[in-house]
Amino acid sequence: MQPSGDRLREELDFLQPFFLGPSGENDRWLEELIVEFVRDHAFWRRNFHPEDGHRITAAAAYRPDFLQAKARTRQALIRLSGELKRSVPIFHPRYVGHMSSDLLIPGLVARILTTLYNPNNVSEEAAPVTLTHELGAGRDLAAMFGFNVDPSVQPCAWGHLTSGGTVANYEALWNFRAVKFYGVALQAGVKRAELETGPVGPLKQDLAEYSEWELVNLSIGRTIALRREVAEAVRAQDPAAFPRLRRAVRRERLETLGIQEFFARHPGLRPPRVLVAASAHYSWEKGMKVMGLGTAQLVKVAVDDHMRLDPGHLDACLADAFESRTPVLGVVGVLGTTEFGTVDPIHEIVAARRRWNERGADFFVHVDAAWGGYLTSVFRDPDGGFLSREAIRKEFRHFPTDLVYRAFTSVKHADSVTIDPHKLGFLPYAAGAFVARNREIVDFITQQAAYVFDLGDVEDEVPREDQLRNLGQYILEGSKPGAAAASVAVAHEVLPLHGEGLGRILRHTIRACEYFYESAREVAERLEDRVRLIVPFEPDSNLVCLALNRNGNRSLAEMNRFARRVFARMKVDGARPVQEARFIGSYTSLRREGGEDEQCGRILRELGIDPATFVAVPARPEEEADHIFILRHTLMNPFLMDGPGERNYIDMYWDFLEEAIDAALRE
Amino acid sequence: MQPSGDRLREELDFLQPFFLGPSGENDRWLEELIVEFVRDHAFWRRNFHPEDGHRITAAAAYRPDFLQAKARTRQALIRLSGELKRSVPIFHPRYVGHMSSDLLIPGLVARILTTLYNPNNVSEEAAPVTLTHELGAGRDLAAMFGFNVDPSVQPCAWGHLTSGGTVANYEALWNFRAVKFYGVALQAGVKRAELETGPVGPLKQDLAEYSEWELVNLSIGRTIALRREVAEAVRAQDPAAFPRLRRAVRRERLETLGIQEFFARHPGLRPPRVLVAASAHYSWEKGMKVMGLGTAQLVKVAVDDHMRLDPGHLDACLADAFESRTPVLGVVGVLGTTEFGTVDPIHEIVAARRRWNERGADFFVHVDAAWGGYLTSVFRDPDGGFLSREAIRKEFRHFPTDLVYRAFTSVKHADSVTIDPHKLGFLPYAAGAFVARNREIVDFITQQAAYVFDLGDVEDEVPREDQLRNLGQYILEGSKPGAAAASVAVAHEVLPLHGEGLGRILRHTIRACEYFYESAREVAERLEDRVRLIVPFEPDSNLVCLALNRNGNRSLAEMNRFARRVFARMKVDGARPVQEARFIGSYTSLRREGGEDEQCGRILRELGIDPATFVAVPARPEEEADHIFILRHTLMNPFLMDGPGERNYIDMYWDFLEEAIDAALRE
Structure with a gap:
């Protein structure tokens, strides 16, 4: 069910406060938050031994060398900021390429404010x-x-x-x-330490009686249990034997011996x-x-x-x-x-x-x-x-x-x-x-x-x-x-991890994908006098691919060239200002060697391509190819179902695609 | 040569503009920079298809649900910011613990501003x-x-x-x-593809004539050259054989076969x-x-x-x-x-x-x-x-x-x-x-x-x-x-990577360490009626350790207990406000099993400890120990040689240490 106008509005309203937005709409709020917590951090510093006074006096900031250092810093940052203007506008609904989008303000600000404290989570x-x-x-x-x-x-x-x-x-x-081969090491360690475990593990037998095949086919839970049972059995028999066993087991582990020596000691086991x-x-x-x-x-x-x-x-x-x-x-x-x-x-x-x-x-x-x-x-x-x-x-x-x-x-x-x-x-x-x-x-x-x-x-x-x-x-x-x-x-x-939290935003992106998928059929009809356009796989989530071939062509190589010409209009081109890009997509390929032969056969049929032109090693590169080039669109931008006027960004994408196809046909 | 007063002032002046400072002294400047670039980012967004208008209207920000979402966000951030007040004050010269300190403003602001663009350097x-x-x-x-x-x-x-x-x-x-075992795989691949290379590599002989030992003892440069030479030789003989060779080599590589199979195929080689x-x-x-x-x-x-x-x-x-x-x-x-x-x-x-x-x-x-x-x-x-x-x-x-x-x-x-x-x-x-x-x-x-x-x-x-x-x-x-x-x-x-850039700041930290090392001798004299204090290793850089034992004690276990009591006064204690900490240090241990026996012997002698109490497995934990507990101080804070009044933070640290020792002695 596509949301009705009201329902859609409700969804968009829900997510609006959480992003900076395609035009930086929430800029003041973001700035307010950042300033608040930058100040909060700086003032926190003043609480740590305020009796020490200041190491950098207010007067210092007027020294010529100080001013010069500041100027050099700002200059370098201005340059960086200027360069970043050539960044890929992943935040915008016109970006339907890789798996990147706008950021959640709560997470973004938390990241920035915590960076000031710079904790190291190693311990x-x-x-x-x-x-x-x-x-x-x-x-x-x-x-x-x-x-x-x-x-x-x-x-x-x-x-x-x-x-x-x-x-x-x-x-x-x-x-x-580490878990898979632990049982075998444990058994070897027990043997090396000349111990007996008595009945342990799922088979309730002495560890020595387990085959190596049985030991490498224990679940994680069972291996954890086995380890405990063996430890307890040995400790119950003779607490003094325990450290000896521990050392012996460590010596037998794959992590200690390395793969080569471990398997050399267990010739019955395969990697x-x-x-x-x-x-x-x-x-x-x-x-x-x-x-x-x-x-x-x-x-x-x-x-x-x-x-x-x-x-x-x-x-x-x-x-x-x-x-x-x-x-x-x-x-x-x-x-x-x-x-x-x-x-x-x-x-x-x-x-x-x-x-x-x-x-x-x-x-x-x-x-x-x-x-x-x-x-x-x-x-x-x-x-x-x-x-x-x-x-x-x-x-x-x-x-x-x-x-x-x-x-x-x-x-x-x-x-x-x-x-x-x-x-x-x-x-x-x-x-x-x-x-x-x-x-x-x-x-x-x-x-x-x-x-x-x-x-x-x-x-x-x-x-x-x-x-x-x-x-x-x-x-x-x-x-x-x-x-x-x-x-x-x-x-x-x-935004808790359920249907009324983050799930609400993600639901919206899946809907955008459904809308894209359904409208693709209409677009395909609109274009059928020029090209065949198909969605090669029914989308399972919010990522969708498109394959296209111009009418009358039966060569895969030619189809790929055509699709690449279309894609050229939606790729990031370092030579041109990013502002000129109308939409930005990405691409992928189905490869002959990728074990995807069957699907490829179906897809080529749907596109009207001669399957004989899909080969492992192209002998005639003009005709044959070892891959099928397809457009790939990640539909994660929260504002895709919105848009200027009556049309949303997906509608606008289709218009753009049609123009790109027409231009590629003319090339 | 320790810097004279003027020289020291010059050094401190140099580094002042680059850090937020122990009291957040450069807070206004940091804020100014961050605000500038947050705005710059937001306004950049407005240049991308301005004809699309806004997805979040100015009016939206007054909707009750919008205001509520903002309030929830700010609430969560305020809570985080409050919790972060319990952070370790790594920025301060009173922090002489792990390898963390204040951050360079240019790098910090660059990190923050680039996070807004969120580029992914994978490609x-x-x-x-x-x-x-x-x-x-x-x-x-x-x-x-x-x-x-x-x-x-x-x-x-x-x-x-x-x-x-x-x-x-x-x-x-x-x-x-990957490089070490490439030569062996290359040789195996050439053999499998039934090719001959002619004279290649440092010995100018057919690849087949190299022993595996020779091949695993080639430098990186020679392995790179060998790879090229073999490729060129094969291509010169028969271009069509090249793809065959390529596949054959790939099949023989350790990365393909895995360690076990690779060494099984080369029984003359050891891991x-x-x-x-x-x-x-x-x-x-x-x-x-x-x-x-x-x-x-x-x-x-x-x-x-x-x-x-x-x-x-x-x-x-x-x-x-x-x-x-x-x-x-x-x-x-x-x-x-x-x-x-x-x-x-x-x-x-x-x-x-x-x-x-x-x-x-x-x-x-x-x-x-x-x-x-x-x-x-x-x-x-x-x-x-x-x-x-x-x-x-x-x-x-x-x-x-x-x-x-x-x-x-x-x-x-x-x-x-x-x-x-x-x-x-x-x-x-x-x-x-x-x-x-x-x-x-x-x-x-x-x-x-x-x-x-x-x-x-x-x-x-x-x-x-x-x-x-x-x-x-x-x-x-x-x-x-x-x-x-x-x-x-x-x-x-x-701050370029030379003696007049970042090197100037680092030089300053090494000097702080030299000052610490030299003043440690005076402090040791001052304390010799109570404890023996030694610097166990002459510092090679800007990190220094201290070992200490109370006079008359010959047991390592007792020495460790004493040093731990001293350390308890300079560790981060979650139960107390971080502001109460006077200095914060870290510790490390020399272990019996660490292959450090000889140095340990010397250190124990200098401390007056009976070496017989340093054992691999303590049988009498009251007397014996398997490690020597030592204090460890990273002296990377740029403001260590500065301080309130006439005394710098290192002098203050020594006063603090003396008090901590006296308190530990009384315990």
Whole structure:
């Protein structure tokens, strides 16, 4: 259901106060807030030992050298500010390119004001306030996904910020690997320390009796439990043996031995695979390289006609791995692909795990929700819990499809999630986040002293809450800006992560996408005498692609050239003032090698392209191509459904596109 | 030479305009700048399609719901601002704790103003302006270290920002590993593609004739050259064979196969070791785990009496590796350790490489200058080049020792460097940086299409300058804040990286440290009737430690308890208003297991402690301890040598310490 005029007005009214606006409309208010808190900071400084007096006298500011230094500073800043005028106007509804838009004023001001205090969230000692905000922001995100965040109930989730989704994805691999091979190291350590555990673990047998295959197919929860049970068993037998065991286990861990030596000691084990949809972000390849796991172990699961991970092929990939006794470190589902905004069926991944569990095989599940994670707020009832699909559908024409609904409401069964506040959280760079379903996982990755590192020592343990405040021990990064944490926390406070908070703004962007999708059909009709225009994949969220071919052309290479000519009119061109751009878009490609052959066949058919011109290695570059060039539009600007006069920015985009197509046809 | 009163005044005058100041003295100016650029940004927005009119009318701001939303936002920000009053006053000269201090106004304002534009430096398309600044900032840093930055001369350095030194250290490992094992993959690829190269590489022989040991002992420059030579040889023989070779090489790379399979295919090769001083930052351990190399392959080189890497032991460690035919991925020298501020003899590492090169063994050199990197500016002549040691010494009593001078001026022989603008660059978090001596190294780590990925294809190659603007392809992280880049670039512009720019401020902090060190002797005399106070290591830079024991005590455990009681008076205590803190310090420990036994022996002797009470596992915790607790003071605040009345903050610190000691003695 598209909103009626009144309803639309209401929606726009709701979000207006939170952004600076396409014409800087809220400039005075933003300035007022910034000035208030810059002053508040400066005056705070005066309260710290005021008896010391001033180090810079008021008179000093009139010295010629002082004035010169100020002039040089201002000059450099004026130059920077002038250069920045060539920035991409990501704040404007005419920007429908990458995943950037205007910023939430609460988050922006929080970021700026906290930068003045410059806390370092690596540890509490350096950032008593913003560390609380970081763990709070992590809790907000975890709760939005539906994870338990009550510490008195197990498992309890936790989350923290990263510099971006890429690092959060690395953290998933790093966490998963640490747990996956812990059981094997534990067994080896017990053997080395010449101990017996008695009945432990899910099979209630001595640890020595477990096969390595069984140990690498324990869930995270079971590995955590096994670790505790072994520690308790050994301590009960002989407290003095415990430190010996601890050292022995540490020596056997993959993190200590390195991958080569670890697998050399366990010749029956193979290095693990990671399964991701073929449409996943390139950071997964980078992560496999960085971690030493190798891209050859990254299995690209085929995607279906809608660019979503194909559950059938996932199952085939899992069967292939498990039947050859190859551990699967994890399966990654994408909640909103970077290129197409499509949503993988997370529920199918979770169901596959359940099925394989029955056959003694396990894998961890990570959801890469860097893009779509915040859309979960649309699904959340302000009173807690998820809204029913019916309740949500009332607000839309198509959204959420059954698949999308089930995907979003199944994230809570995943082991960890990546989400980027600097994308659909409308916050400044850099702010990514990593959320884990079970915070006990940090014991497997900590850099801390032995007592929490290799085997839990219950007596010594400080409460988990307090441990996590020593954040640098549990994350990939070191020093990190408390300002990012404050920014995320304040934004969550002002616009809570449910349908009446941030979800209300995001709902509006999904509607814009539905409007775009529906009007695309009309536009296609209007243009059918000149070009074929198609939306290659039904949008799952608020990102939409367009493919186009001029009538009569059957060559893919020619189609790509034509689409590139159209795109040339909506790209940032450093040679021209940015003000000349009427709309700014982005593009992507479907590649022959990307495992996307089937969808490509359909798309080429719809466009009237000879599929024989879609080849792996073009021999005749005039005719053939190895990719399909498509336009890509992120529709996250909150003002897209508004516009000057009667028409909104999406209508205006279509007019622009028609002119761009006509101009490209004339070229 | 300590500065005389006039000279000191001159120094203080120089730096006054660049900081907000201990009492927020420059508040009006900071506010003026921020307001100017917030307005400039808002008015810029109005230039983008002004014909569109406004999306938020002036009248809207009076709607009750609008006013309520504003009120909620301001309320949340006021709460945050109130909470931040409990922040650690890192800006103040009474803060002598961790590596944080006041911020440079040019960099702070640049950061804030650029955040409004929110560019994403992952690629030029999203950040045309700040990407230039990022590469420029990298060039500034590279030039400061003495690397060549003229693209017409080989090798040409490059640098980029990271979220911090930890990630920069990971990048060093990631870059090094990619190059180290490339030669072996290249050889395997050539064999798989059934090609012959003819004479290539330093030995002018067919690639097949190289031993794997020879290939993993090529320098970075030689590996780059070998790659080119092989590509050219194959292309000259048969251009059609080239794509085949490219694919074959890619399949053989460690990054593709993963560590386990790569070494399984090359059973004659061992996984590589990394050598670091025992005093290095814990991120090196974390990095070895993350990369799958294993902490067992991290060799901790012993440190000498001054907590500096011991060249003799380094050589023994290298001999141990090379004699067992174990490749050494890299040796890491630390330019200013996090814990003690001590400087490793970089020149000795470089000399060791030269010696081992003659015996056919090679390793890469990384300098972890996260802390000390910017001190290089003190060594730089404004006219270019390094100042002589004599010229620098004129400004100091001790600094730089011959070792320190040689270390700083030898960084240019390293392969890469970590440096943190958010430490001695006086800039906000998060801003680290990675600098590589030879930018051609990016070909080994890029995620890009095959043509630049596995073998250079000269014909297709875009100029390196332009390639690097696609930054996300060459770095560990993905999305990244252009605001950090603008901040670093503007700070470098206003305070260039030489002795008359930023170096002048840093010189001042080193002098403060010299003053602290010298006055410590007088204070020790003043206190000798009660305690023994020593500076355990002569400070190499602007970080200094103190150890103390009460007279008559011979137990280490008791000494630690006493020192902790003293420290309790200078730690941030959440339960009390921060304003009550008179001075704020930090602490560190020398650990029994840290390979620091010899220095510990000397220190315990000087303190009058029975060395028998320093044990690995304390059996009698009342008497024995496994660590020596010491106070640690980072002296980076620019106003330390100033103070109310006749006395400066260091004098005041000593008075405070004496009172704290007396109070602890009474406890």
